[in-house]
Amino acid sequence: xAETTHTPTxxxxxxxxxxxxxxxxxxxxxxxxxxxxxxxADELLRVxxxxxxxxxxxxxxxEITLSGDPxxxxxxxxxxxxxxxxxxxxxxxxxxxxxxxxRMLRDETExxxxxxxxxxxxxxxxxxxxxxxxxxxxxxxxxxxHTVVFGxxxxxxxxxxxxxxxAVQALQAKQVNRIILxxxxxxxxxxxxxxxxxxxxxxxxxLRPLYDALHDMLDPTTIPRLMTExxxxxxxxxxxxxxxxxxxxxxxDEAQNTSAEQMKMFLTRLGFGSRMVVTGDVTQVDLPxxxxxxxxxxxxxLDGVDDVAFCQLSRQDVVRHxxxxxxxxxxxxxxxxxxxxxxxxxxxxxxxxxx
Numbered sequence: 001x002a003e004t005t006h007t008p009t010x011x012x013x014x015x016x017x018x019x020x021x022x023x024x025x026x027x028x029x030x031x032x033x034x035x036x037x038x039x040x041a042d043e044l045l046r047v048x049x050x051x052x053x054x055x056x057x058x059x060x061x062x063e064i065t066l067s068g069d070p071x072x073x074x075x076x077x078x079x080x081x082x083x084x085x086x087x088x089x090x091x092x093x094x095x096x097x098x099x100x101x102x103r104m105l106r107d108e109t110e111x112x113x114x115x116x117x118x119x120x121x122x123x124x125x126x127x128x129x130x131x132x133x134x135x136x137x138x139x140x141x142x143x144x145x146h147t148v149v150f151g152x153x154x155x156x157x158x159x160x161x162x163x164x165x166x167a168v169q170a171l172q173a174k175q176v177n178r179i180i181l182x183x184x185x186x187x188x189x190x191x192x193x194x195x196x197x198x199x200x201x202x203x204x205x206x207l208r209p210l211y212d213a214l215h216d217m218l219d220p221t222t223i224p225r226l227m228t229e230x231x232x233x234x235x236x237x238x239x240x241x242x243x244x245x246x247x248x249x250x251x252x253d254e255a256q257n258t259s260a261e262q263m264k265m266f267l268t269r270l271g272f273g274s275r276m277v278v279t280g281d282v283t284q285v286d287l288p289x290x291x292x293x294x295x296x297x298x299x300x301x302l303d304g305v306d307d308v309a310f311c312q313l314s315r316q317d318v319v320r321h322x323x324x325x326x327x328x329x330x331x332x333x334x335x336x337x338x339x340x341x342x343x344x345x346x347x348x349x350x351x352x353x354x355x
Contacts, residue, residue: 022070026080028062036087037080039095047095051102052076075105085114096319097132103316104134111137121165122172124217129165133317136162142309143277148267148302150255151279152295153313154328156320159279160253164213166277167249171231176273177247178230181210182266184237184257207234210253237262246271255280255295257287263294283335 028037038045038059049057055068055076064080066073082101083093101113116137122129131137136158142149143166151159167179211234214223226232237258252258252266255278270276280295287293302308315328 021067022073024066024073024077026064026066026077028064028080028084030062032062032084032087034059034062036093037083039093044093044095044098047098048076048079048102051099075102078105079113082113085112086117089114089118091118091128100133107134109134121162122169122217124219127216129162129217131162132158132319133313135311135313135317136319139311139313140166142311143275146307146309147274148270148276148308149278150295150299150308150310151277151313152282152299152310153317154281154283154315156318156324156328157313157315158317158319159281159313160209160251161213161216163251163253163277163279164210165217167251168214168217170249170275176249176275178249179232180240180245180248180250181207181214181232181234181253182237182240182251183207183210183253184255184262207236210234210251237266240266240269243269244271245269245274247273248275250274250276252276252278253280256282256285256293258294259287260292260294260297263298267298283331 028034039047042059045057045059049055052068052072052075055066055072057076058065058067066076079098079101082105083098086093086097097117101117104111104113104116111134116131116134119130119137119140120128121131121140131140135153139149139151139159140162143163151163153159164179164181167176167181170176171179211223214232214234218226223232227234237252248271250269255263257280258266266278267276278295278298282293282296285293285296299310303310315332318324318328
């Protein structure tokens with residue numbers, strides 16, 4: 001942890017309006033290269049300066065001096081301590097990680113940014129999969145603690161990707177014997193009958209995102225063998241009917257495109273020793289007009305049921321290109337201008353009993 005000393009001073013001419021200015025010195029451990037903390041050509045330092053415009057930040061060697069609004073200076077000090085903690089785990093920093101850390105500190109959450117950013121789910125071929133936001137960590141924690149978890153949020157929030165990572169982790173730890181990944185084959189503007197190829201070839205595009213996630217987390221050469229052995233199954237939701245799924249990690253993706261009947265059918269497939277994760281975005285329903293989304297309905301039915309958790313992710317949790325978050329926000333404003341959506345759940349984290 002960074003060593004810090006505090007030297008508050010009285011109001012000074014630099015304050016402009018006569019408000020008191022805090023002066024704080026942060027001493028970064030000599031073992032920590034400053035370039036890792038500040039970034040090449042001080043790129044990361046500039047991110048911090050933009051986030052705290054009322055604080056002057058002066059760096060000399062391994063000493064950082066903060067001068068400005070006392071509350072903001074205290075936040076910068078906490079931020080630097082968190083960033084040093086992240087670096088000590090061997091993980092690098094990025095502008096995105098710093099911005100997310102600032103947001104967590106400003107929201108005064110119980111979890112430390114370092115705890116969120118250093119939680120490792122899975123490592124493969126030099127790549128480590130971690131939650132990147134507080135809500136993502138809460139989602140991952142809920143999967144660890146509950147048998148059935150619903151991850152609801154817009155595109156790019158890591159709902160499916162993190163669920164697949166937890167499934168692979170559970171398989172490797174021998175907590176389950178197989179992974180089952182499923183999606184409803186509902187067209188987003190196309191019709192299956194007009195697509196070329198066999199039924200399997202027509203369905204494959206709907207399952208491709210699940211294959212893509214698996215290829216990020218497992219050696220691609222082992223995936224065909226695991227699928228042939230039945231250790232990993234990727235199939236349309238219709239293939240789940242009539243089955244009882246024991247000792248499995250089961251993920252239902254794009255659940256907003258299930259009917260109420262399909263959602264009930266899927267949830268009642270749960271067998272002994274199994275876990276379920278249901279993901280979806282209730283703002284992107286592709287069901288025919290008049291068909292109620294099973295994902296929209298299920299929260300009102302299962303809310304408060306023991307060992308079931310509902311986790312809401314928002315546009316602040318989008319971890320794709322930064323423009324994706326802006327696109328989601330623009331659509332939210334457009335939907336708001338058209339009037340409230342009666343079936344859309346309120347924003348912010350929501351959980352069932354014991355979540």
